[in-house]
Amino acid sequence: MKKYILTLAILFSNSAFAADNNEISQSHRAAAQAVLDATLAQDVIPQAMHQLKASYAHLVKDLPLKRAHREIETRYREQAFELANKRLNWEQIQPEFIALYTSTYAEQELKDIAAFYRTETGKKYLRNMPATLRQSSQLVQAQMRDIRGEFQQIITQLELASGIGKNQEAHRH
Numbered sequence: 478m479k480k481y482i483l484t485l486a487i488l489f490s491n492s493a494f495a496a497d498n499n500e501i502s503q504s505h506r507a508a509a510q511a512v513l514d515a516t517l518a519q520d521v522i523p524q525a526m527h528q529l530k531a532s533y534a535h536l537v538k539d540l541p542l543k544r545a546h547r548e549i550e551t552r553y554r555e556q557a558f559e560l561a562n563k564r565l566n567w568e569q570i571q572p573e574f575i576a577l578y579t580s581t582y583a584e585q586e587l588k589d590i591a592a593f594y595r596t597e598t599g600k601k602y603l604r605n606m607p608a609t610l611r612q613s614s615q616l617v618q619a620q621m622r623d624i625r626g627e628f629q630q631i632i633t634q635l636e637l638a639s640g641i642g643k644n645q646e647a648h649r650h
Contacts, residue, residue, distance in 0.1 A: 501579045508587035509578035515594035516603060518574060519567045529561045 513519070533554065542550055578587060593599040636642035 501576075502584070505579050505584040505587070506575050508584045508591065509575040509582075511591035512578055512587050512594070513571070513574055515591045515599070519571070522565060522567050522570070525565060526561060529565070530558065533557050 537550065537554075582590065594603060633642065
């Protein structure tokens, strides 16, 4: 999941991450490519495309389109998806990924990362990462809900102690 979030952030950012290709060695770029290959980074494109199509459907769903509008809606949907296919493709995004990775990690670090993801443990980590991140987020959200409830109790105590509580206001009138 983290990989997908990072990928989406890169997809929709400008080229701020792009490094000067003259400064990065070919072997450093190759090490970055090895990480992309080992993590199956290109697989994020079909997933992102699916999300874009769902987003388009969500944007269109409340329009008061009638059966007579189906043909025109189809043309506009095709136009939208053509735009998405043109702008969201691995050939265009891959150099930006490589620039990001080479500007973030040294060549040896990239080699080490790629080596890890090629191991059975690394492959398992990639497979389980979305569920693990989702579950981790749920744990944190549950704690935050509990803490917010306790905050509310503390604020109620503050209101009462300071004389600004709702019960105090009712007694003043």
